[in-house]
Amino acid sequence: MNPLAEELNKIIISEAPHLYELLSELGRRFYFPSKGILSQSAEAKKKAFKFNATIGTAMEHGEAMHLDCLTSQLPAISPDNALLYAPSPGNQKLREAWLAKDLKDNSEMNGKPCSLPIVTCGLSHSLSLIADMVADAGDVLVYPDKNWGNYALNFVQRKGAIPRLFTLFKDGGFNLDSFRETLEAVVAEGRKKIIVLLNFPNNPTGYSPTEQECCGIAATLKSIADKGVNLAVIVDDAYFGLFFKPETRRQSLFGKLAGLHERIWAFKADAATKEVYVWGLRVGFVTFSIGGVAADSPLFEAVNAKMGGLIRAVISNSSALSQHLVLNALNSPDFFAQREAKASVMRRRALKVEEVLKNSDYSQAWEAYPFNSGYFMCLKINGVNANALRVHLLEKHGVGTIAVNDTDLRVAFSCIEVENIPELFSLIFQAWKDLR
Ligand SMILES: Cc1ncc(COP(=O)(O)O)c(C=O)c1O
Numbered sequence: 001m002n003p004l005a006e007e008l009n010k011i012i013i014s015e016a017p018h019l020y021e022l023l024s025e026l027g028r029r030f031y032f033p034s035k036g037i038l039s040q041s042a043e044a045k046k047k048a049f050k051f052n053a054t055i056g057t058a059m060e061h062g063e064a065m066h067l068d069c070l071t072s073q074l075p076a077i078s079p080d081n082a083l084l085y086a087p088s089p090g091n092q093k094l095r096e097a098w099l100a101k102d103l104k105d106n107s108e109m110n111g112k113p114c115s116l117p118i119v120t121c122g123l124s125h126s127l128s129l130i131a132d133m134v135a136d137a138g139d140v141l142v143y144p145d146k147n148w149g150n151y152a153l154n155f156v157q158r159k160g161a162i163p164r165l166f167t168l169f170k171d172g173g174f175n176l177d178s179f180r181e182t183l184e185a186v187v188a189e190g191r192k193k194i195i196v197l198l199n200f201p202n203n204p205t206g207y208s209p210t211e212q213e214c215c216g217i218a219a220t221l222k223s224i225a226d227k228g229v230n231l232a233v234i235v236d237d238a239y240f241g242l243f244f245k246p247e248t249r250r251q252s253l254f255g256k257l258a259g260l261h262e263r264i265w266a267f268k269a270d271a272a273t274k275e276v277y278v279w280g281l282r283v284g285f286v287t288f289s290i291g292g293v294a295a296d297s298p299l300f301e302a303v304n305a306k307m308g309g310l311i312r313a314v315i316s317n318s319s320a321l322s323q324h325l326v327l328n329a330l331n332s333p334d335f336f337a338q339r340e341a342k343a344s345v346m347r348r349r350a351l352k353v354e355e356v357l358k359n360s361d362y363s364q365a366w367e368a369y370p371f372n373s374g375y376f377m378c379l380k381i382n383g384v385n386a387n388a389l390r391v392h393l394l395e396k397h398g399v400g401t402i403a404v405n406d407t408d409l410r411v412a413f414s415c416i417e418v419e420n421i422p423e424l425f426s427l428i429f430q431a432w433k434d435l436r
Contacts, residue, residue: 004031008302015299016290018263022193022230023306024159027133032088032305033312057084077324086320089308090119090285094327098285101330102268105241108255113295114268117285118307121318123238123271126284128154130267132310133303134195134232135159140186142179143197144168146205146369146378146408148236151197161195168202172370174213180220187229194229196221199236200253201243201374204402204410206350208373211249218256225263233257237270239374242343244350248372258289265290272326274375277342281322346375349413352421353377362425365432366409375414379428380407384435393431399424 012020041054058065064079098117120126137160145165155161166182167175200208235254243250257266271284366379387403402410
């Protein structure tokens, strides 16, 4: 074990021993290389009053060396801000601004000790970073049967976790019974560690739980932790903010899990990707909390040092230009109003989908899974294979959708103008009739 990792582990064990128990082998081994190139160049940045010949960038005339054919595309951004490296854990100001945004969006997070978000190269990277921190081969991952396919690639194929799926829906809402029974079955096997992954608004169905359901989820997790089982609970907030119905809860589930229990290590995995409509900029975050530690605990920095080390090892750092753009957007006085205006566009589309689905002809062809949020909705197709329908719909009618499995067809209404939504569903119905 590297002495720097040992130092971090000592802090973690003394501050939150159950968090240490939840760390993977890799997570335990990792550290931020704070005594190497990075710290020497940081030291030089402060003290080298004559020449700074430390870091692998090129400088000219006191700023980042650059080609005008590139920087002329970015007239509002200095070459330094656009082109120099960001720190591995991310631009400090962006980390603070994202936390401030999260606290504004989620009043439940206020007063619950949380880490400063670390910046990732998008939410997929947030999830793989968390997976590296917590998952060893043979660990159990509990997640819903309606899920984003990349979870299996990341946790199951890449890390060797064992998937245990619970049934997401029952009677038009979150299936708390299946969630609890799935967790209890894992506990009955004698396991003392479970990784749980939840995503609302859900991909592929577009479902977000009610306040009561979120309380039920939190109480269930607490009851499992009370049995002496350690839980790493990951909340994937990819589509956060797009809540369409008055009764839909508007806050992240993370707010209910933060600080809840000494054995619950809660992660908020979120990103500018979908929330700020910057898919290709690749800016994501990881924030975490665990019960029983004070806000000023050195635990937060110690765990972030491990995650910063993992970032350093794998991608070194995320795009400084992307981080700069997102930071400036967050700092704009118009940010929240502009975000709300786009959410209204998405809301109108979702409500139009809901209206169109009332057509009684459609009930023979499919049943819609509950949806109230996010980018998608999902149809459970009757009597026709969903992939056969997808292929026919594409080839005969020129309409692209996603077959999630043999029965479910995902429709991204996020990509369809509101006036085209009736025709979209009419064509799906036509294609279904063609095959029936
Ligand atoms: C539920 C969910 N989580 C995470 C992601 C990944 O987002 P990113 O593009 O930031 O990696 C997606 C993208 O489709 C998603 O649907």
